Amino acid sequence: MIFSSTFIVFKKQRYNKYSFATIFFLSLLLNANAQTGEQVIQKIKMKLEKINDYQAEGTMKTNVAFIKAPVANVKIFYKKPDKLLILNETGISFIPKGSVNINVNNVFVHMQSFDIIDGGTDSEGLRVLKLLPKDDTADIVLSTLYIDEKNMVVKRSKTTTKENGTYELEMSYGKYLEYGLPDKIIFSFNTKDYKLPKGITLDYDDGSEKNGDTLKNKKGTVEIDYKNYVINKGVDNKIFDR
Amino acid sequence: MWKLLKIELFKIFKRPRTYIAFGAIAAIVFLFQIALWFDGKTYIGLILGNIDTSFDFSDQFKTRLLNGYFVCFAVLNILLIQMPLLVALIAGDAIAGEANMGTLRLSLTKPVGRTQYMMGKFFASSIYTVSLLLFLAILALLGSIALFGTNDLVIFRSISIHQMSRDDIFWRYIAAFGYAAVALTTVASLAFLLSVFADNSIGPIIATMSIVIVFTILSEMNIPLYDRTIKPYLFTTHMVAWKGFFYVRSNEEGATIKGSIENLPAILKSLSVLLIYIVLFVSSAIWIFRRKDILS
Numbered sequence: 001m002i003f004s005s006t007f008i009v010f011k012k013q014r015y016n017k018y019s020f021a022t023i024f025f026l027s028l029l030l031n032a033n034a035q036t037g038e039q040v041i042q043k044i045k046m047k048l049e050k051i052n053d054y055q056a057e058g059t060m061k062t063n064v065a066f067i068k069a070p071v072a073n074v075k076i077f078y079k080k081p082d083k084l085l086i087l088n089e090t091g092i093s094f095i096p097k098g099s100v101n102i103n104v105n106n107v108f109v110h111m112q113s114f115d116i117i118d119g120g121t122d123s124e125g126l127r128v129l130k131l132l133p134k135d136d137t138a139d140i141v142l143s144t145l146y147i148d149e150k151n152m153v154v155k156r157s158k159t160t161t162k163e164n165g166t167y168e169l170e171m172s173y174g175k176y177l178e179y180g181l182p183d184k185i186i187f188s189f190n191t192k193d194y195k196l197p198k199g200i201t202l203d204y205d206d207g208s209e210k211n212g213d214t215l216k217n218k219k220g221t222v223e224i225d226y227k228n229y230v231i232n233k234g235v236d237n238k239i240f241d242r
Numbered sequence: 243m244w245k246l247l248k249i250e251l252f253k254i255f256k257r258p259r260t261y262i263a264f265g266a267i268a269a270i271v272f273l274f275q276i277a278l279w280f281d282g283k284t285y286i287g288l289i290l291g292n293i294d295t296s297f298d299f300s301d302q303f304k305t306r307l308l309n310g311y312f313v314c315f316a317v318l319n320i321l322l323i324q325m326p327l328l329v330a331l332i333a334g335d336a337i338a339g340e341a342n343m344g345t346l347r348l349s350l351t352k353p354v355g356r357t358q359y360m361m362g363k364f365f366a367s368s369i370y371t372v373s374l375l376l377f378l379a380i381l382a383l384l385g386s387i388a389l390f391g392t393n394d395l396v397i398f399r400s401i402s403i404h405q406m407s408r409d410d411i412f413w414r415y416i417a418a419f420g421y422a423a424v425a426l427t428t429v430a431s432l433a434f435l436l437s438v439f440a441d442n443s444i445g446p447i448i449a450t451m452s453i454v455i456v457f458t459i460l461s462e463m464n465i466p467l468y469d470r471t472i473k474p475y476l477f478t479t480h481m482v483a484w485k486g487f488f489y490v491r492s493n494e495e496g497a498t499i500k501g502s503i504e505n506l507p508a509i510l511k512s513l514s515v516l517l518i519y520i521v522l523f524v525s526s527a528i529w530i531f532r533r534k535d536i537l538s
Contacts, residue, residue: 091306206508
């Protein structure tokens, strides 16, 4: 009985020894393959640097509580390092401030101005990297990137600014994954209250604006569905002077 | 009846003062268009000032926003408040003017019933009102389109903004002008009713304007007590319902639904209220006139 129990303890110890060894070697192996935040950023940056310019066509939906606008056909122009223009066919679109952030390249261009903090992985398995500006006076307070390490693309980002609240960007990829360009983006932003004195508008009260309070301080979104990209075919600088 | 109407129209359009209204409309529209042509961006900036902390408005955006449809809406917003005065000038003169000149009794010696005579007068005033609106439509809509071109129309309400695509606007203006014709005919019928009581046209014209001004102020006041009790019954509350044709519905994602009107039943209700007022004013005028001793 004593013998058998000693044998079990011995076996357990041996088992634990092998287990620890396995875990130790595995972790060594994993650590060797795990990338630091800087490395991940560098890889995505290299991927995005393949793009000098692009123009894309698409549709844009503006969803703000106090705005009713038709779905717009838009053209998006980008040129290195951080020029971006969203052009509506009619020229009348409510484009939120900070819309330049819909171009994720913008973050990587100015990467040297940020300290990178590794936030591990989130519940969806996305690598979380937090970017803190080195300059205290910078408008950006904190930027968080959620990265798909398998495809080396940014899936989500959240940027908090001093002046214009928090922007969130969500991207879906498809045909242009190899360039790191999304097929669809949803850009969320804070809207301030909108109110014009009734004396100016001389509104007709048809009973539809009674619930005005529900329109206040809501988040707005701009959704762009990209139909196609024309990459590295040249974009004239003049187009950004509009 | 047609002959009577032709005579009354001849009387109206023969008078030089009839054309003062056309001249005034042309002057206001032209001055407004000139002002917006040269300094429209300041006007747009004033409206957008409320939300320019949340959105980027380029110069191109402001230029495109200031198109013919937008200018026409701005002109109508201002002019349709002043137009009752121009309508009252003619409708208030319909009976009182004849009494003042001493031609009323003479007119009634003709083999025409008093009801028919009054209807002829009222229809002539209504045709004058519609022609005034038609003139406004040509200058404000077609003139502005010629000067500023067309694009999407953006309407700024007190707590919401409605944008319509350019191919979804012209029909709204036709509907709005049609509605405005009914609204101004209501004022014409009020002036027409007041005209029956006076021997001088100044009285009914001033009385009509006073009523319109007081009612308009009450309609625009945001006092809950008036909102529930008085406002729904004032014809001035319903006169601005032409704007309802420019309020659009949106889907769940906030996108405008093409060809939609936000609250058509509300517009139809307002239209019915105005039609009831017209019937009430005109039938009262006829009823009183039929029983009146014509002394001048």
